[in-house]
Amino acid sequence: MENPFNKITDIKHIMKYYHDGMELMFGGFGGVGSPPGLIDALLHSGKTELTLIGNDTGFPDIGIGKVIRAGRAKKVIASHIGSNPIAGQLMTDGKLEVEFSPQGILAERIRAGGMGLGAILSDIGMDNEIVSGKKKRFTLNEKEYLVEPALTAEVSIVYAKKGDPYGNLVYDKSARNTNPLVAMAGSITIAEVEEIVPLGNLNPEEIVTPGIFVDYLIPSSGVNWKWAWE
Amino acid sequence: MENPFNKITDIKHIMKYYHDGMELMFGGFGGVGSPPGLIDALLHSGKTELTLIGNDTGFPDIGIGKVIRAGRAKKVIASHIGSNPIAGQLMTDGKLEVEFSPQGILAERIRAGGMGLGAILSDIGMDNEIVSGKKKRFTLNEKEYLVEPALTAEVSIVYAKKGDPYGNLVYDKSARNTNPLVAMAGSITIAEVEEIVPLGNLNPEEIVTPGIFVDYLIPSSGVNWKWAWE
């Protein structure tokens, strides 16, 4: 494959973007659409004290859950940890800080980060101490809102069905989920793709993530875990 | 065509959603992607004292510009009126109120309205009196932002290439522009489409505007104006 933008690379090169204490944002929803190869690389890197930002903590053996099970995270920003009891246990034991955000608001905060906005004003969970406790409030047109800060990360990792050498991405069905949002919010965005196709092979209409948001592409070997329903 | 959701209709039915003094949001960018049939219907309706919300005021004979030339608008919220000198003249004469918003921020305000958010925080145009003069400010993480209120409208009118009976929409190239945003922000959203296709005919991956945001569809006879470049 021609590589005129030098974005197509391998796991070895990606490793240098992983470091202790980093903020990492990951795509996926219950593990569906999470990048298996990039997550395994993170595990193998041995990097720790991570702050992980994403929809949920997956399952103990699925998606980002593997990283949490290995004790590599010090903090998680997510909407849900219920499918990964190890995350709940670590939280209860004081070994993992968890910041909960309502699911759609989390998605919007990530999008706002990618779109270069400072925050959004939301009326979700205003009466809930865990959601609103540390948040500032703002009254607009006589209605009170929470100020929900934008989220960005040093590195974003996403999973896509197809990618071209510029980094344009197309997703597969519900594996799209948070990936297009996460792809925009990383200072460095790395996409693991099932298939790399030549430049010009993707219809400009079907591209969901324009390549300008993607810094590196690595080919994927596909999901390496067993789903809960299997 | 089967019409199981009763969304496919005609101009006659649409007329009842137009009324004097209404807030109307329109898709399009320099007239490209503005719905010609719905704009003509608005002209023929004779409705006046309109508040129009959209990217720009088109050209005197193109897009929403025709409505402005006819003196039907009392207020416009837009980022640009330069291509329609009549809008500038009406503004100078005190006959048209114009609220300017930076182009991308206007797009985000419309999207925020459609997404059920209250506002966004932006750092664009903070030092510019016309942009920031009437806006509130908010400081987050020691950085000051403008609070840019979400925009919604009673009726949104958009133009699409294809639509199915549920109202799922696909756009054509750069005629997409503000249409997907405007489609989400109307209490009633009416789409003018070049082609209505049967349910199931659109690939779920290619749909840009999910039909849940669209209330009515009318078939289009295409653009009825001459472009500036022609």
Place this chain on the structure above:
Amino acid sequence: MAKRAAEEITEGMAVNLGIGIPSLVPNHLPSELLVMFHAENGILGIGGTPLKGSEDENLCNAGGLPVSVVPGASYCDSATAFGMIRSGKIDMTILGSLQVSQTGDLANWIVPGKKVPGMGGAMELSQKAKKVIVLMKHTDKHGQSKLLEKCTLPLTSGACVDMVITNMAVFEIKDRSLVLTELFSPYSIEEVTEKTDCGFLSASKIRKIEY
């Protein structure tokens, strides 16, 4: 319960179903009824469960279970999926709960010190769906009423529930008052009253449900 909830769904609705019993609701709908089922991850237009062996790992609902899609379905990102909810486009959500108060408060996201799943999309759905229906057993595993004067667990959202369907009865919540409207056979008003830890009004006419 799922069968009763299915009666609330009418032609053309957009409906979000929670995990557990709510996910069984489509089994009780006439196959010709056009309903767009919504999933928070980014699907509008979910169809039936695929046959064993023909599941697609990239086509799952918000609970992570394989699904299919109907004609007219679309995929979107999760931000847009929640935009549909917050802007009031979802006609109905049917979800499970740990507790519901007599004024319609919902508590279904956390048991402090025990279970900390997180709210997921429950706050947006319960605050913003046009109609919120809770399906839950009338009592918990210790026999305690899950309908209460005031929820003892932390709230998901206040005053949001419109209807509660338990294994014993159906209640509507109108003007922040709990009203018994239907009884599942063979339960009586007396039995329901005994198992319910809060007062409730009775509708002038109470339907007996005998499926």
Place this chain on the structure above:
Amino acid sequence: MAKRAAEEITEGMAVNLGIGIPSLVPNHLPSELLVMFHAENGILGIGGTPLKGSEDENLCNAGGLPVSVVPGASYCDSATAFGMIRSGKIDMTILGSLQVSQTGDLANWIVPGKKVPGMGGAMELSQKAKKVIVLMKHTDKHGQSKLLEKCTLPLTSGACVDMVITNMAVFEIKDRSLVLTELFSPYSIEEVTEKTDCGFLSASKIRKIEY
């Protein structure tokens, strides 16, 4: 001016071009150079101008003129197009201006009482593109310098311009100071000084441009 601006563009860049002279810049680029031209309406990867008669009315740039696309191009909505700008992904914007101050203030969106076009996307672009290049005539139609100590027209953005290319000379703005770096043949430093209504530094080595 367009030819000189083209020299600033390097392989792989994402570049936004304003209307007018900036739109001529691509004509001066080597055809094998991979550049992604961006338009605010929602195109990344604009190609050459289509032949007369083969224009597509639904494929236009932000100025409303028909364009084509290159391999690797994508369409998006205008919100996303501006997200690219605000998040700093646009490497360079090349735009016209009414005035530029010696500290890099830009005034290109309004002439009070005369011309009220609106800011369009100029504020986002000038505030957020990694490099802002202004192409403008050195003087206005009355012979007045468009380079000033302080702009007299309302600002689009303050301290945002990195380079100014006029028909007479090229200036860089570094640490809020205007530095003359190049002269277009046949102009001399003296002539530029005379036509410029603000002081400027001169680079140690000044290139003479003779296209």
